[in-house]
Amino acid sequence: MNETVTAPRPVDEIDLPVLPRFGPRDPARFEILREARERHWLARSEGGFTVLRYPEVVAMHRDARFVNGGNVSLRRAGITDERFLSRRPNPFLRAEGADHKRLRKLVAAAFSVRGAEKHRAFMRAEIDRMIDRVAAAGRAELIEDLFDPFPTAVICELLGTPREDWQLFFGWTRDIFQIYTGDVGASMDRILAAHQELDQYVEELIEKRRRVPGDDLLTELIQAEEAGDRLSTEELQSIVEAVLLAGTDTTRTQLGITLATVLQHPDQLAKLQGDPSLIPGAVEESLRFLSSVGGQPRYVPEETAFKDVIFPADTLLQTNFVSANVDPLIWGDDAERFDVSRKPTAGNGQLTFGIGRHICLGASIARVELEEMLATILWRMPNIAIDGGVEWRAQAGAGMWGAERFPVTFAPSTPAIQDREFA
Template identity: 45%
Template sequence: MGSTTDRDRTDATSIFDLDLPVLPADIRETDRHEASALYRSLAKEHWIAQNVFGYTVLRYDDVAAILRDKRWHNAVGKLPEMMGIDDPFFTDRPPSILAAEGDVHTRLRRLVAKAFSPREADKLRPFMREVVNELVDAVADAGRADIAVDICEPYPIPIICELLGAPRSDWQLFSRWAEDVLRIFNGTAAAELDVIKQAQIELNEYVIDMISQRRDDPRDDLITQLIAAEEEGDRLSTEELVMMVNAVIVGGTDTTRNQLGCAISVFLEHPDQWAMLAEQPELAKNAVEECMRYFGAIRGTGRFASEDIVYRDVLFPAGTFVFPSLASANHDDGVAVGDVETFDITREPVAGRMQMGFGSGIHYCLGASLARAELQEALPILAQRMPDLTAAGDIRWKPSTTAIFGPDHLPVTFRT
């Protein structure tokens, strides 16, 4: 999309002058089903609503359009500023691929795309199955488990370590680093800067050492692939390599573990579909897309206007924050054949209207193929090895200040 002209600005109505529905300040505290109903009700009135930080985009087509418009920049790079963090350690670092824009983002994406292809993710599927089965083995005889703690929490780390080429002896180390580094995305980050910084420093030192080893001794792992990545004489610097490994850990840990937990919570409400998945594991691909559409761990994302932008005859002045609601978009009419409020793992995705859990546009999730593979391998194995899965108490959800939503505790029983 092109730049906004003076004529566009003259003909458009400022977003500040519109009479918009207003989302409650405590919307994140609201029960998921109630929140979904509220979003759907508001979406019938308008495509956008006001929130305490800016504006929430409610409808699928508008969410997709804004995510695909390069003038809307990813707000993740603004997080320190939004949280009042002024420590140069967090504010002066080079942009991550998660936040980079323009030519910088295009270059990084071009150099690393092959390493994150579906083909590369598929190579790890046997190991994914091994990890899931090992986790189930530990609770199988008891016939009960805390799915969030026993399965979801530990599942992604061994796979990330295998991807990077880190040894099993360092799995717990990576788990701690991932947990602490990811605190930067929580609403409590400003109070936890020392913990976040220490974990980031330790992780960076570890990765720099790994890079040095792989330069001398190349192996079949992601770091070696990234070191070798080259196009027209261009290569990633050591600093960029460290950034990419950080992006893998940030993007590939909490997202997967929380999405798996959200998916299982939905299956607990639909035991017939759990049994169906056990009997028909070939439904795994559709099941993952339906789980992410119906209850995604990432409920929204943030963008800010890099310049004055006119969209739908509305002027968004430079610096305006909008928050495309992925959850609302995924429940928009037309995203699914039939009733969008019905959970159905046999449902085929609608062509051209895929679920929005991985975003869209230039910041479409780089690790989508890996995440899909992890979920597609885990869910059928869990369904087969944990038949008659039943909640054994209330699910305790993560606090509203947590960036990526999911269960903290999910107690279940199952038939042994």
């Protein structure tokens, strides 16, 4: 691992490990990544290169020469419909430099730790309401009953959308997420129609909130002002869409991963049941141990020297969070073990929310969602156990990954008890 620093050389002249195709839960994943990571920080992989070690993933995310490569990888996968591509990646991911700083500044307060904490009570009540429907039966399908509707309900609540309209949002997110789960080409008409309906709805909601302000994110964004600068209607529309899309599939898939990981480690489950103050640490550890977002695409339009490598113009790379999140440089020799009491020995913690200027805007909100869901399930579903098995999405790669079906049994329970001790 202790390489001497060498002068940068063209990537084609360097003897790099080659990553085979493997699934995110492949039992061999840690071994495959470990072997490659020990040889070099970079590997060849399908469609380009993969960055494996923690320091290089962090450095690349912080380096402004590496920009979002989402659209390049979609184009290379044969998706060329401009109506679809022009909306991607979201305005935050697309923007760089002063434009990006301006956008982040205007929305910073709403997405701060304090901003997220304001929604904890709503989240807890909403989860309780969902569990009330299945509590007496002692049986649930966690995806359908909880993880699928919950993140969309949270975003609707953030935006101040009336509850009677939530079903519309459930439909739009389901259609738009055909991007990750289905055949994008075949679903294109449905995806574009959902975009259009969402645009129209949000435009009307913006008009309403301009006339009658509410106590919600949309009103906050309408009123947000930095040195006389305000967001235009089109910007507001695209921010709402960005938040809805960036904040739903990511969270629902991570909820499944977090719960499955905890239930599959009975010793860690027992620790959590005995000491709920470990919940925030368990959420952080589950994000590290198995992430719904496996990494991010990065792209260099120009020839670029980075560390000991020169990438030619038009190179597509993938930063690999799964590998960086178990890099022993940061996590020690037992990095591949799930331990809810773990503290990182160095670095900036797990990288599942990214790092640097594009670090996840909704990380504080997602953390509260994960904490409340884990705590409430453990509290309200005593003796919870996976009923048969969890069914996982087949797809690996750069897209979101997680559970499709997650049946559980538990001791039938009584209505919600609100005064549990946590947070």
